[in-house]
Amino acid sequence: xxxxxxxxxxxxxxxxxxxxxxxxxxxxxxxxxxxxxxxxxxxxxxxxxxxxxxxxxxxxxxxxxxxxxxxxxxxxxxxxxxxxxxxxxxxxxxxxxxxxxxxxxxxxxxxxxxxxxxxxxxxxxxxxxxxxxxxxxxxxxxxxxxxxxxxxxxxxxxxxxxxxxxxxxxxxxxxxxxxxxxxxxxxxxxxxxxxxxxxxxxxxxxxxxxxxxxxxxxxxxxxxxxxxxxxxxxxxxxxxxxxxxxxxxxxxxxxxxxxxxxxxxxxxxxx
Amino acid sequence: xxxxxxxxxxxxxxxxxxxxxxxxxxxxxxxxxxxxxxxxxxxxxxxxxxxxxxxxxxxxxxxxxxxxxxxxxxxxxxxxxxxxxxxxxxxxxxxxxxxxxxxxxxxxxxxxxxxxxxxxxxxxxxxxxxxxxxxxxxxxxxxxxxxxxxxxxxxxxxxxxxxxxxxxxxxxxxxxxxxxxxxxxxxxxxxxxxxxxxxxxxxxxxxxxxxxxxxxxxxxxxxxxxxxxxxxxxxxxxxxxxxxxxxxxxxxxxxxxxxxxxxxxxxxxxxxxxxxxxxxxxxxxxxxxxxxxxxxxxxxxxxxxxx
Numbered sequence: 352x353x354x355x356x357x358x359x360x361x362x363x364x365x366x367x368x369x370x371x372x373x374x375x376x377x378x379x380x381x382x383x384x385x386x387x388x389x390x391x392x393x394x395x396x397x398x399x400x401x402x403x404x405x406x407x408x409x410x411x412x413x414x415x416x417x418x419x420x421x422x423x424x425x426x427x428x429x430x431x432x433x434x435x436x437x438x439x440x441x442x443x444x445x446x447x448x449x450x451x452x453x454x455x456x457x458x459x460x461x462x463x464x465x466x467x468x469x470x471x472x473x474x475x476x477x478x479x480x481x482x483x484x485x486x487x488x489x490x491x492x493x494x495x496x497x498x499x500x501x502x503x504x505x506x507x508x509x510x511x512x513x514x515x516x517x518x519x520x521x522x523x524x525x526x527x528x529x530x531x532x533x534x535x536x537x538x539x540x541x542x543x544x545x546x547x548x549x550x551x552x553x554x555x556x557x558x559x560x561x562x563x564x565x566x567x568x569x570x571x572x573x574x575x576x577x578x579x580x581x582x583x584x585x586x587x588x589x590x591x592x593x594x595x596x597x598x599x600x601x602x603x604x605x606x607x608x609x610x611x612x613x614x615x616x617x618x619x620x621x622x
Numbered sequence: 623x624x625x626x627x628x629x630x631x632x633x634x635x636x637x638x639x640x641x642x643x644x645x646x647x648x649x650x651x652x653x654x655x656x657x658x659x660x661x662x663x664x665x666x667x668x669x670x671x672x673x674x675x676x677x678x679x680x681x682x683x684x685x686x687x688x689x690x691x692x693x694x695x696x697x698x699x700x701x702x703x704x705x706x707x708x709x710x711x712x713x714x715x716x717x718x719x720x721x722x723x724x725x726x727x728x729x730x731x732x733x734x735x736x737x738x739x740x741x742x743x744x745x746x747x748x749x750x751x752x753x754x755x756x757x758x759x760x761x762x763x764x765x766x767x768x769x770x771x772x773x774x775x776x777x778x779x780x781x782x783x784x785x786x787x788x789x790x791x792x793x794x795x796x797x798x799x800x801x802x803x804x805x806x807x808x809x810x811x812x813x814x815x816x817x818x819x820x821x822x823x824x825x826x827x828x829x830x831x832x833x834x835x836x837x838x839x840x841x842x843x844x845x846x847x848x849x850x851x852x853x854x855x856x857x858x859x860x861x862x863x864x865x866x867x868x869x870x871x872x873x874x875x876x877x878x879x880x881x882x883x884x885x886x887x888x889x890x891x892x893x894x895x896x897x898x899x900x901x902x903x904x905x906x907x908x909x910x911x912x913x914x915x916x917x918x919x920x921x922x923x924x925x926x927x928x929x
Contacts, residue, residue: 464637464640473644475885475886475889553762557764560764560766561764561766561867561871564766564871564874565870565871565874565886566886566890567886567889567890577766580766580767580770581766583770584766584769584770584773584875587770587773587774587778588774588778591774594770594771594774598767598770598771601764601767602762602763602767605762605763605764606758606759606762609758609761609762610758613758
């Protein structure tokens with residue numbers, strides 16, 4: 352894979368980098384905290400006075416600060432849950448693909464069954480099981496079901512890698528099986544895994560927002576982009592910015608990540 | 623073909639069994655029970671309630687009873703909606719959810735496939751490229767963003783359709799929900815069709831068809847479309863799952879009395895039979911759609927051996 356980047360990819364990277372930076376430094380930029388109530392400015396549209404750059408909500412909380420908090424949560428969750436699903440998926444897929452035979456059949460049969468179960472229901476059940484509003488619980492729930500596709504992809508690649516000379520050579524040299532999987536198989540599937548993981552991050556972010564929108568995700572007073580959109584949707588007749596601000600943030604991040612992931616995947620396909 | 627279909631239908635049973643079992647135990651692992659309220663019930667009332675719903679029995683007994691009732695088609699009583707059985711609740715909401723979902727899926731495939739095919743045929747044109755960029759936007763935009771925005775623009779600023787205060791039988795309420803649900807699926811279908819169609823268009827039999835002088839629409843419709851539809855059909859199953867997920871959001875955004883709310887509210891209330899019933903009904907839909915997709919697959923591509 353070359354380092355030459357397309358225009359779309361460059362724009363996506365710049366947008367992502369600046370949004371991430373903004374989200375990280377937001378607490379120092381704005382005089383407001385996410386749970387501070389400004390009684391003088393309830394439900395005000397975006398304005399420079401009082402530093403409510405993106406307006407306030409019905410309780411007078413600053414939308415810029417809350418939006419950035421939501422963005423931080425979305426990005427963190429997206430990265431962590433993807434990491435969890437990559438770890439499980441790569442291990443599962445590589446072991447199944449390398450072992451072959453009955454173990455492979457049993458492991459992939461398990462993936463098939465879980466795959467057939469409606470994904471949303473599992474996450475909804477899991478998220479009601481775990482203490483409400485606990486972020487760690489949320490990302491475990493999402494990450495724990497997100498690894499299935501990864502496992503399939505990795506297994507497919509491992510099946511063909513297993514037949515290659517360098518694996519035979521490693522076996523002949525007496526390298527133990529775990530070491531072969533870890534040092535010879537896993538590095539070879541890394542590029543595919545990275546391309547696919549980039550596409551997993553927006554899916555996770557979308558899912559978290561979806562759960563928060565339904566009231567099953569992040570709980571008050573913490574804001575997530577999904578819960579902000581939910582609150583905004585109820586006020587949109589009188590104060591449309593409450594809906595537009597978090598919606599624009601979420602959509603920008605999702606588009607940037609999807610463009611990035613799509614380009615990476617297409618590059619893989621061409622190589 | 624018939625034997626294969628039957629075998630596949632029988633094959634659904636173990637998957638459903640796993641689904642029911644997983645859901646039954648996982649949901650009972652969740653902290654809290656259906657009768658936990660802010661004001662605690664007196665122990666005697668609590669014991670009576672538990673006994674009435676069989677919650678005082680060991681889990682294994684409850685599981686056995688549930689399975690037994692399920693075989694008779696009885697999904698049990700709802701814990702929260704007093705005097706309603708889960709069958710009645712779902713029967714009340716499901717027709718509306720199904721109407722929206724099926725209409726959206728149909729609309730998505732009817733719009734997505736022609737757009738994708740057109741974009742593949744005019745691959746070099748600026749309009750086709752613009753269309754494909756727009757389709758990425760359509761794929762990415764979540765229903766809970768599109769829904770409120772559509773309601774804001776077409777329901778409030780420019781009141782073309784009616785939003786809120788649903789009255790049964792007035793299709794004007796259903797237009798925006800169906801569009802919201804269909805949009806991402808249509809965009810994805812368009813992308814899939816474009817990709818597979820442009821691959822098919824490079825194949826020899828297409829070149830032959832064009833070389834012998836067939837009109838463009840005949841080449842597209844009679845030769846290229848069928849093989850190009852294969853990846854689109856395999857998206858049918860995921861699309862239905864997607865529409866089901868979306869219907870939870872859309873029903874909440876547009877205030878429609880479908881069955882989606884039972885799943886979320888039932889999960890929060892720990893209304894075990896209601897959640898189980900919803901998971902079962904929606905699970906069957908997803909599995910059946912996957913099956914239909916597999917069967918269509920064989921019809922579209924005879925090389926796929928149905929063994």
